[in-house]
Amino acid sequence: MDIDVQKVAMLARIRLTDEEATELSPQLSSILAYVDQLAAVDTEGVTPTAHPHDASMPLRANVVTNGNRRDALQAVAPKLESGLYVVPKVIE
Amino acid sequence: MPFSSLSEIKTRLDNGETTAVEVAQLYLDRIAAHNEQLNAFVHLDAEHVLGQAQASDAHRAKEGARALEGLPIAVKDIFCTQDGPTQCCSNILKDFHAPYDAHVITKLKEAGAVLVGKTNMDEFAMGSSTETSAFGVCRNPWDMDRIPGGSSGGSASAVAAALTPAALGTDTGGSIRQPASLTGITGMKPTYGRVSRRGIIAFASSLDQAGPMTRTVKDAAMITAAIEGHDALDSTTVADAPQLDWLKACEQRDMKGMKIGVPKEYFVEGMDAEVRASVEEALKQCEALGAELVDISLPHTHLAVAAYYVIAPSEASANLSRYDSVRFGHRCDNPEDLLDMYTRSRDEGFGSEVKRRILTGTFALSSGYYDAYYLKAQQVRTLIQQDFTQAFEKVDVIATPTSPITAFKIGEKTDDPLTMYLSDIDTIAVNLAGLPGLSQPCGFAQNLPVGLQWIAPAWREDVLLGAASAYEAATDWHKHVPAAFGGEV
Structure with missing residues (x-):
């Protein structure tokens, strides 16, 4: 299968150089050609796996467990100002 | 001492023959002497290690010993730790310091363990050889030109060379068991949902599970006992999971009457002849120990790698x-706009294998392809699970090779991603089915270690530990150590 690697890369928000795209294209095609063997399997009526043990999703009480840790959690941000994350201008 | 098991070191500590500080210093010296060659550790703060050891000795003197008091345990760079960097061996997390400990790290600390640094791994655990690490390839102590397996290759290499008596790894498609096999140590992936994933950097959430890498089966049980259990902050840990007596499971050391299933699909062409001979010899030994070998079939096994390479990348x-x-991780210099910032930061931060998998997954989930790939793979996953369910109606446990080949040469499989993917052919189905699996040494091929894999029904790690400890008691493969790192055993 021919894949438009640059289109997929844009969906994944990864910039690729033309050389990278040229290298990746046949690799992705060979991976997908390999997984295409799944298409031949009869899965009519088979339930897709959602959780390996069919466990239900447990709920916990909606309470604060670890308090306000904003400073610690923001300490790893690339760019901050007054406790806000700074990104390039979005709206002119 | 360096090649002692965790439980032997525990006995010496309990008897007052040594101290946590002495033990820590011994392994720090070995790391200083050998890590440059092996590149098993990517971060180590010797002072911090000794500080923990001193605190442990003080705790023992004042309040008595906890389950892992004073025992050194290294952890893969995928576990968030408040102390030191957590980088997942990726440039996108270069110099990242986690603001909290992973749940299992908290549990190890509460049990008194001394955490000895971060071990090398494939970037984001994506790989089978530890060659995709952003911090350089890790080497196999049995042959320095060869890979230690992956993705938990640093943990495996460190334990095999006795730079630490034990380590934690994670296993998404075999990343504990395959490197354990290739370096001649024991590694266990618990049942999915047994151990909390909170604070473990996520790769494939429905498959990831943390577990021990050790010198003996009992050591694996000791560590699992300390880290397992429901975590209210990880809803995939199962609250009503059957509880086990982990240490008692290793005491029986008897497999009389045990029905061991031998699936024909795991002994196929492409398997190394000497590996096959070692595993078959191990099975004969089990029979001699009183177990009954039963030929079984897991008919969808050949689809496991294909299903995995849709599900895991997605x-x-x-x-x-x-x-x-935005919130953490590498940001490119001088982004022109938001899109440029995202695309360039991710291009610069991710290595080529990680990009390959993100793109594979993005494609599989993209509009128009979801049913053909992800949904189909999840249906095939159900069929693979049903194979195991049916097999366990007839047998107690399943035994297979852990890897069809021994450790390969550095660079041997890096050109063709698909060849690398196929090296996990014996371990992946266990993750897809959420089952517990354990690899232990069972011989040598081409002078390199061979691993025997045990697979049990969900929540029956006691069966794994029982079978593996009985085999271990009757053999001495786990006592072999790589000559270049030898010394007193």
Whole structure:
């Protein structure tokens, strides 16, 4: 299968150089050609796996467990100002 | 001492023959002497290690010993730790310091363990050889030109060379068991949902599970006992999971009457002849110990790698979308706009294998392809699970090779991603089915270690530990150590 690697890369928000795209294209095609063997399997009526043990999703009480840790959690941000994350201008 | 098991070191500590500080210093000296060759550790703070050891000795003197008091345990760079960097061996997390400990790290600390640094791994655990690490390839102590397996290759190499008596790894498609096999140590992946994933950097959330890498089966049980259990902050840990007596499971050391299933699909062409001979010899030994070998079939085994390479990359592409360079992680210089910031930061931060998997997953989940790939793979996953369910109606446990080949040469499989993917052919189905699996040494081929894999029904790690400890008691493969790192055993 021919894949438009640059289109997929844009969906994944990864910039690729033309050389990278040229290298990746046949690799992705060979991976997908390999997984295409799944298409031949009869899965009519088979339930897709959602959780390996069919466990239900447990709920916990909606309470604060670890308090306000904003400073610690923001300490790893690339760019901050007054406790806000700074990104390039979005709206002119 | 360096090649002692965790439980032997525990006995010496309990008897007052040594101290946590002495033990820590011994392994720090070995790391200083050998890590440059092996590149098993990517971060180590010797002073911090000795500080923990001193605190442990003080705790023992004042309040008595906890379950892992004073025992050194290294952890893969995928576990968030408040002390030191957590980088997942990726440039996108270079110099990242986690603001909290992973749940299992908290549990190890509460049990008194001394955490000895971060071990090398494939970037984001994506790989089978530890060659995709952003911090350089890790080497196999049995042959320095060869890979230690992956993705938990640093943990495996460190334990095999006795730079630490034990380590934690994670296993998404075999990343504990395959490197354990290739370096001649024991590694266990618990049942999915047994151990909390909180604070473990996510790769494929429906498959990832943490577990021990050790010198003996009992050591694996000791560590699992300390880290397992429901975590209210990880809803995939199962609250009503059957409880086990982990240490008692290793005491029986008897497999009389045990029905061991031998699936023909795991002994196929492409398997190394000497590996096959070692595993078959191990099975004969089990028979001599009173077990009954039963030929079984797991008919969908050949589809496991294909299903995995849809499911794991799909989940990875979703999980790794969080690296947007806004809240944490690498950001490119002088972004022109938001899109440029995302695309360039991610290009610069991710290595080629991680990009390959993100793109594979993005494609599989993209509009128009979901049913053909992800949904189909999840249906095939159900069929693979049903194979195991049916097999366990007839047998107690399943035994297979852990890997069809021994450790390969560095660079041997890096050109063709698909060849690398196929090296996990014996371990992946266990993750897809959420089952517990254990690899232990069972011989040598081409003078390199061979691993025997045990697979049990969900929540029956006691069966794994029982079978493996009985085999271990009757053999001495686990006592072999790589000559270049030898010394007193």
